[in-house]
Amino acid sequence: MSYLRTYGPRADPATGLMWGLIILSLAVITIITVLVLLGILVRHGRGHVDAMADLPAQRGSDGLAWFYVGMPMTVVALVAALIWTVAVLAAVDSPASRPRLTIEVTGHQWWWEVRYLAPDPSQAFVTANEIHIPTGEPVLVKLIGADVIHSFWIPALTGKTDTIPGQTNVAWLQTDRPGVYEGQCAEYCGLQHAHMGLDVVAEPPAAFEAWRRGQLRPAPIPSDALALAGREVFLAHCGSCHTVQGVDTRADAARARAAGGALGPDLTHLMARSSLAARTVTNSVGGLSGWIANPQALKPGAKMPATFLSGPQLSATVAYLETLK
Numbered sequence: 001m002s003y004l005r006t007y008g009p010r011a012d013p014a015t016g017l018m019w020g021l022i023i024l025s026l027a028v029i030t031i032i033t034v035l036v037l038l039g040i041l042v043r044h045g046r047g048h049v050d051a052m053a054d055l056p057a058q059r060g061s062d063g064l065a066w067f068y069v070g071m072p073m074t075v076v077a078l079v080a081a082l083i084w085t086v087a088v089l090a091a092v093d094s095p096a097s098r099p100r101l102t103i104e105v106t107g108h109q110w111w112w113e114v115r116y117l118a119p120d121p122s123q124a125f126v127t128a129n130e131i132h133i134p135t136g137e138p139v140l141v142k143l144i145g146a147d148v149i150h151s152f153w154i155p156a157l158t159g160k161t162d163t164i165p166g167q168t169n170v171a172w173l174q175t176d177r178p179g180v181y182e183g184q185c186a187e188y189c190g191l192q193h194a195h196m197g198l199d200v201v202a203e204p205p206a207a208f209e210a211w212r213r214g215q216l217r218p219a220p221i222p223s224d225a226l227a228l229a230g231r232e233v234f235l236a237h238c239g240s241c242h243t244v245q246g247v248d249t250r251a252d253a254a255r256a257r258a259a260g261g262a263l264g265p266d267l268t269h270l271m272a273r274s275s276l277a278a279r280t281v282t283n284s285v286g287g288l289s290g291w292i293a294n295p296q297a298l299k300p301g302a303k304m305p306a307t308f309l310s311g312p313q314l315s316a317t318v319a320y321l322e323t324l325k
Contacts, residue, residue, distance in 0.1 A: 103116055
């Protein structure tokens with residue numbers, strides 16, 4: 001989450017400007033501090049002055065010399081900072097080349113819906129709280145607010161851009177360095193604002209393409225008896241809020257719709273993600289079990305209610321969700 005080192009053409013110019021302004025500010029503080037100390041020491045060195053004594057009026061040129069030197073230096077520094085700032089704003093406004101990939105990110109209380117758009121609807125898909133991008137090319141990000149104002153912020157890759165209900169804002173990401181970059185909602189949005197994080201996973205183009213093809217595959221029907229039982233529990237207790245693509249056969253359209261809820265994240269490839277509940281819980285068997293059993297204990301105020309599953313039902317549901325890779 002550090003913004004002191006950045007790894008992309010959207011963030012690097014702003015980081016350079018930030019360090020430049022920090023150095024300029026430190027220089028100003030140093031100069032003023034030295035002058036104040038000199039003034040104190042020089043005044044102290046002149047000895048005691050009787051405040052009630054009549055002092056002759058004197059007017060010398062020494063004070064104006066500071067003005068003649070200080071004013072041009074201040075103007076030059078401010079104008080240089082202004083020009084640098086405008087140049088940075090122009091550099092980060094749009095990428096050098098037209099993005100081939102467009103992602104729509106919607107801020108919810110308190111998680112991120114990530115929709116990969118495509119001209120062909122069959123190539124579009126939805127995930128949550130984790131954005132994958134290819135290295136070496138810009139990615140356009142459309143930002144939407146579902147309920148209240150949130151703020152999309154990936155410190156190492158881009159600055160803050162608000163997601164506002166009824167409005168679409170635009171940002172872009174790019175990096176040549178593979179890795180995982182942490183992000184966070186940067187606008188207070190309610191009780192769990194601090195637990196509204198996300199990850200940006202930057203991968204070489206070949207690895208990203210493999211991930212993208214995997215996301216297009218529907219969820220398999222499990223062959224294990226325990227997972228099959230968990231699938232039934234999931235449909236009964238979770239399907240009204242969560243989506244799992246391909247959860248049922250075409251012959252059973254009503255049951256297929258049962259896992260088409262849009263209130264919570266799409267879970268089609270849940271186990272391919274590193275975390276749960278917007279980076280609140282590690283995506284492991286233990287974390288998943290605890291989150292399903294009592295989400296309010298881990299994230300008080302979250303929109304996910306307690307499911308009140310029995311022990312066997314919980315074990316079966318987790319077994320089913322583990323097949324969603």
